[in-house]
Amino acid sequence: MKPWLRKSLAGVGLVVVVAAAVVWALNRRGEAPIREDVTFTPTPQQIERGRYLAQVGNCIACHTTRGGAPFAGGRGIETPFGTIYASNLTPDAETGLGRWTPDHFWRAMHNGRSRDGRLLYPAFPYPNYTLVTREDADALFAYLQSLPPVRQENRPHALRFPYNTQAALAVWRALFFSPGEFQPQAGKSAQWNRGAYLTRGLGHCTACHGARNFLGATSGGLELGGGLIPMQNWYAPSLAAAHEASVADWDEADVVRLLKTGVNRRASVMGPMAEVVFRSTQYLSDEDAHAMAVFLKDLPQAPLPAPRDEPIRRDAQQMALGGRIYEEHCAQCHGKQGEGAAGGYPALAGNRAVTMPVPANLIRVVLSGGYPPSTAGNPRPYGMPPFSHLLSDVEVAAVTTYIRGAWGNDAEPVSHFDVHHYRRGGR
Structure with missing residues (x-):
């Protein structure tokens, strides 16, 4: 081998070793030793506190399949890189958290590592949970340990290469994740x-x-x-x-x-x-x-969009078609002038959700319907039926364009390509 080639390969190898060392070091930031032999005896108050915090974090939404045992995992979370399956959080010794200690759970929340040291995918939002205090993490763990154990094997993730490798995840974390803790802001209440x-x-x-x-x-x-x-x-x-x-x-x-x-x-x-x-x-x-x-x-506010130099141009035929569809399917609830009905159907005139620059939500509501949640304070909400089976892409584009341009609303038209995009998944 020629000397210059040998030196070049040695240089490349050195760079790779240094880069790997940097990535390894960045992925070990903020980690404390794990105590395996800790006896954890939570108090009833701690368990109740953890139950409340689990609701604040909406943990059940991802860690429960439809019709499945609460917190037993298995729900698939689709991402642009493949499907990630939520893990079993019940205290089953073989498939859940039964052999975890408070230190293991804290490391998962704070550093995004599993019990065996594997790096976790950020579909589990540890970039946010790293701010959770140790006291609250221990309370969450106490609550999860109080649940009935459910034996349910964790499903392997279905991710494409290279996203299914720990090496790729380590690089992602080195670039985008840094463990931290919440710091109260001086000058704020x-x-x-x-x-x-x-x-x-x-x-x-x-x-x-x-x-x-x-x-x-x-x-x-x-x-x-x-x-x-x-x-x-x-x-x-x-x-x-x-x-x-x-x-x-x-x-x-x-x-x-x-x-x-x-x-x-x-x-x-x-x-x-x-x-x-x-x-x-x-x-x-x-x-x-x-x-x-x-x-x-109190969030800092973005500047308002600059005024347009020219008025928005709308196709007269599309607006006419949209007006007819609105009259036939929408006016009975939302009013002839988009005024809505107090306590029942939202007004569309002057509604920010209608005129946002991204029309995704308006299109989704027309296609799939809209249903506010049933809550203790609003147990019987009014809902809107879906129209995906009644209206074509062209018709959905027409009625949404009409709504975004009538009664003083002044938002960009919607094309049938936009509707097709969101109907098929917005991908």
Whole structure:
């Protein structure tokens, strides 16, 4: 072998070794030794605290299959890289957490590692859960250990290469994950900091309300700045933009009511957020709901879009078709002028959910229907039936374009290509 080639290969090998060492070191940040022989005897108060925190984190939503035992895992979570299956959190010794210690659970929450040291995929949102305090992690573990054990083998993930390798996951973590802990912000009230802790940590709100890069990591400089939820066809609107879903100018009581009931005098939740309210936020204590409201109202706001230089051009034939479809299928509930019916059907005129730049949610509601959650504060919500079986892509585009351009609304038209995109999965 020629000397220059030998030196080049040696140099490449050195770079690879150094890079591997850096990745290994970055993936070991913040890890404490694991104590295997700890006796854990939780108190009833700790178990009850953990039960509440499990609701705040909406753990049951991912770790329970339809009709399956609670927290026994098995639910498939689709991602752009394949399907990840949630694990069994019951205290079964063979398939669940029965042989885990509080240290193992803390490491999973704080560092994203399983009991055997394997790196966990961030579909389990440890980039958020790393902010959870040790006290709260121990309470969660206490609650999970109090559940009836269910023997249910964990399903292997179905991910494409190279995403199914620990090496690729280690590189992802080195690039995008750093373990941390919640630090109260000086100059803010205890209530604001409690809201920030819940929203950024167990609530993992950025998992939906944040943009993601091509490797699935949350990105963007604006906190809770909105993003399309991968594989679900729904857009989680920006909570920091007045033209999307900011609550900065709302009364605190209205924010609390939306979190706890799914509806208020200004809005209602549907799609993935309806499940969050149903399984999680309706159970918030009044104190925690108000704390989250205080934090959300205080988010830094994005600037409003610049005024358009020219008016939006709409096709007259498409608007006419949309008007006829609206009259036939929508006006009976939402009113001839989009005024809605108080306490029942939302107004469409002046509705931010209708005029958002991303039309995904309006299209999804027309195609699949819209159903606010049934909650203690709103046990019999009004719903909207699906129209995917009645309306073609062209017709859905026409009626959504009409709604986005009538009664003073002034949003971009929707094309039948947009409808086709979201009908087939938004992929």
